Each structure stands twice: as C-alpha cells, then as structure tokens.
Amino acid sequence: MRPGTLILRAVLILAGLVVVIPLLWTLLNAFKTNADLLVGTPKLFFTPVWDNMDYVLSRRSVARALQNSLIICSSAVVIGAVLGVPAAYVIARIKNRATREAQFFALSLRFMPPVAVAIPMMVIWISLGMYDSRIALIVTYLTITISITIWLSVPAFERVPIAVEEAARVDRLGPYATFFRVALPIARMQVLSAIAFSFILVWNEFLLALMLTTSKAKTLPIVASEMSQLGMNVPWGILNAAVVLLSLPPLILLALVGRGMNTAFSKKSPQD
Amino acid sequence: MATVECRSVRKSYGEHEVISDFSLSIEDHEFVVFLGPSGCGKSTILRMVAGLEDITGGDLMIGGRRVNDLDPGDRGIAMVFQNYALYPHMSVRENITFALERAGETKDMIARRLAPVVETLGLQVYLNRKPTELSGGQQQRVAIARAMIKTPEVFLFDEPLSNLDAKLRGHLRVEIARLHKELRSTSIYVTHDQLEAMTLADRIVLMNAGRIEQMGTPEEIYSRPATLFAAGFIGTPGMNFFNLVASGGKLTDGEISIDAPFPLSERPVTVGIRPGAISLVRDGMPGAIPAIADRDEFHGETRLLSLTAGRQSFMVAVPASVRVAEGEQVFVSLAPDQLHLFDTESGARIDA
Ligand SMILES: Nc1ncnc2c1ncn2[C@@H]1O[C@H](COP(=O)(O)OP(=O)(O)O)[C@@H](O)[C@H]1O
Ligand SMILES: [Mg+2]
16 A cells, blocks of 8 residues: 555544544443543443433433424424425426526525524514424424425436436326336435435524524423533533434434435436 | 328527428338438437427428327337436336336236237346346347337337447347338437448438438438438448549549549539449559559458549548558549539539
C-alpha cells in the first residue's frame, strides 16, 4: 500500500471513531449504575443493569411522549408520502414552469430556518385554539415530510427510463397504471428511503416541538431533554437510557433502507 | 393486418419544425425500413405512428382509420425500443404477458399464447429471470416477444439492434427477418445501418433532414440512386464522386476525361461510380486513366486501393491477390454502364 493511501485510511478510521465512540459510550452508560458512572477512570467492564431503562420506560411522561411521537411522526410521514410521492412523479415527468416552481419551493423549504416556521406557526395554532395538539404538530411537520419526500423522490423517478414508461403506454397502461405498476415499483427503493429519511427528520425534530407543545402533545425529544434539567445533579444513566431509546427507531430504519438511502443521495443510477 | 398511411404529416417542437410534409403509404404485410443519418427524423415519425409523440398536422391512418388522437394502446401497434425498455421489476414471463393481463385475458389463454412466442424466440430457460440477469441480445428477444404476443397489426422497431455487438446484431437481424416471414405483419423498422436496411426491407424509405430522399427496394436504391445523397449513403465502401464538366461528349476536369454515356448539354456534373465498378487495366487500353496509389487496405476477400488521378481521389476494390505498392502508378478504367450522373448543383440524378 502506498504511504498516501495509508494516511488516508488512518484519517478515515480516525473520523469513523470520532463518530462511533460517543455513541458506543452512550450505549454503555445507559446500562451502568451511578456508582459505575461517576468514577475517575471510565469503566469499560461493569455489571450491566436495566435500572435506567426501567426508570425511563416506567415514567408516565415518557410513555405518553413515545405515543405522541409515534402518532405524530407516522401521520406526518404517511400523509407526506401520499402527497409527496405523486407530486415528485409529476415534477420528474412533466417539465414546465409550474413544476419547476413547485420543485424549487420544496427545496426552498429545506433552506428555511425552523425558527422562521416556528413562531408564525405558534401564533396560528394559538389563535385556532389548537396549540399543543397532535394535529397542530402533524400539520407543521408536513412541511418537513412533504418537502423531503419530494426532494429525494424526484431524482428517483427521473432515473426510471422514459422508454420503459412508453412501453407501458403501448401496453395500454394509462397514466395512473403507469405510475403504480411501473414507475413506483422501479423507483421503490429510493422512494422508500426518502420516506424513511423524512421519518428520521421529524422523529429527531426538537425546535418546532419545543415551541408548539407544552404538555399534552410533547414528543420524545422534548421529554428526553427535560430529564437533564434537574439542576446540578444530572442523572447520567437515565439520560443515556433515554437517548438510546430515542435513537432506536431511526437506527432500525437505517438498517432496513440504508442501502437505498445511499443511492438516493448519490447521483449514480442503479440501472446503468 | 393493416395498412399505414401518412398524409402530409408534420411535426414541430415549438417553433422548430422537424418534419414538414411527410406522405407515405405502407401496404399490408410490407416491411418498410426508414433509413437515414442520425437526427433526420426517423424516430420522430415512428413515434408519431406509435402515438408516443403528438402529430402537429396531417393525418395518420392505420388500417384505413384515422388514429391521430388514439392512445398508443388503442392503435393496434407494438413497439421494440433501442434500449429494450423492459420492465426491470418484472420477470421475463411477466414482461411478456403484462399487456395480456392488463387486457383481462384468462390465465389459460395467456399460457396458450405465451408458449409459441417463447418457443419461437428460444426464451424457455429465461422465463423466471429478471431482465438485468440477461445479456443485451436476450433482453431484446424478450422485448420482441413482448411485442409479438400482442399480435399487433403493425410492428414498430426503433433501432432495435443498435445497442448490440456486431455478431449478435447479425443473428438477431436474421431472426427478425424470419419472424416477419412467418407473421407477415406490417412492419416499420428504423435504422441508420444500411446493412440492416438492405437485408430486411421490402422497401427502404431513405430520409434526410426530415424529408424522403428516395423510396424503393434495396436493389432500386442501390442501382439507381435518385440523388447524390442517396448515392453517397448507400453502399460500403461508399461511392466515388468526380466533379466534372460535360462538354462535347466528354466529361472532364482538364486532367482526366471520360466519355459521356449519353449526350449532355454543357454543365457541371458529378459522376458517381462504386469502387467495384472501377478496374485496374494495362497502359495503352483505350480510356485508361493514369493514377497514383496512395493507400492499400486489406479487407479479406478484397483490397481497397485509394488512388489519386489529377485532382480526383477515389477508391477501387480489387481482388485481394492484386498487390500494388504505395506510390506506384496504375491505370484504371471506369465501367461505362455503371456511371451515375448527378446535377452538381441540385444533386438530382441525370438520366439519358
Ligand atoms: N423533444 C424534442 N425537442 C426538440 N427537438 C427534438 C425533440 N426530439 C427530437 N428532436 C429533433 O428532431 C430531429 C429528429 O430527431 P429524431 O427523429 O430522433 O432523429 P433520428 O431518429 O432520425 O436520429 C432532431 O434534429 C432532433 O434534434
Ligand atoms: Mg432515432
């Protein structure tokens, strides 16, 4: 191996470790007792305990937040997909002024700082009397899920060869059948990844949830963060357990569609 | 079975007119090949026949019925695309039967129609594979099967062999010819490859810049090209052209001179002659033209000599056994009955 390659490898491994070690540390600490946690030299070997997880899972606030998060995020993602995927198909296939503007609008939503959405949304929901409701958060999150789904699905549909859709037209498929039976199945891996990614984004979303909820509709990230607001006496074990719990759904999704997500973000077409 | 007729068909993309006034009548059972250089509008016309491209003006008739406004699926056509255009998410079997399923055919019926098609194209072993697991030639066979099973009135092919390597192209070309013999469906076949056109066509429609340059059987176009373009496009190696002036029963450029095959008024003419119609002769033969050998290409059975005579350079095909050294002086004679004369300005053929 040439020295240059060797150095690059080393840098890569180092960068990987920088990312992975804190995560592993969190995982380990979620299963330590306070006595094991608060020692001068960190312990790698210890007797794991389920206490922290137990504590987190048995809290009423966590249970409710988990329920909120699941309902709010999956509703926003499902509605976002139902609206966003067909929109992406139209943007990919019909190129005109209107679709170009729509695509740019979806993209521009991604560039907008969340605070710019949060404050007006807060005012709107308060005046509608729907502040701190699941509906309010679902509708607000739709701006995220729809735009992400569109943004990442357009290239997926653009990669479906036009000739294949033309063959479908010759085979007597109308526009809807062409979409459901041909374009969507061909693009499915990347479209699924786009939807999964939109789920991860809203699942982790913090700022909007913080500003649009106070008690009833609080999501998991909010409740998890509240656990650290207990003054100087930080319950590290519990905090880590909450973080682990919070990270599980995105990690599972990533494992399921990670490969597709990689192609969704790269420009290479899987069919060439 | 059906006839296809284009009546003054036009096509514009916005301001840009690609096809201005295209009229053509294709008979039942006929195999017509659209031949022409890339970008001349062959695919555009084929796609208008298929219904994949809107027709800007004129009438398109299939089987005597005006079909301008019908969907591709309702025109009784089937199409084979250059890049196969198979459904990548379906097995070979599903690819072939998809249209029948959509049309609501019974399982029984589909199976009965699938068998002979699969048999003809030798696809039995591939039925459960995905298209990506097949070679290009096999994929195009599947695409042909998908077209065949619909028993269309008109088969449309858009450069179906262009993505294949030379050997496979030859095989599949023979297969397409055999299929047409069996099925006898009206077919339109688009290609830029003259060999495909010559071997497959009942009739070649030679196109250039959105217009029909010449129409006729392969023999007619080869032996009596109607224009300079047709003469230059058809035939490998290509026809030689000499820019000469007709005067006093001779065609001459001041250095070389040949007898005019028929009386001509005094004017510039372009004389075309195929490399095989020129022969090497001994010095002193009447009408022998002296020339210098520039290059010698070995082509297997023949050798292709590049020669220069005065201002004119041209190619001569000779048997491979003939050896000529570079720079050597030779004498050639042009077969008088194989001269093609064209008006230099308009490019139109001049006949006696
Ligand atoms: N969608 C389009 N928009 C504008 N011009 C087009 C379009 N499709 C084809 N053309 C033009 O039409 C002409 C004929 O194209 P085509 O029929 O594809 O040629 P061929 O198949 O003979 O190579 C070309 O000059 C091409 O640039
Ligand atoms: Mg073409």
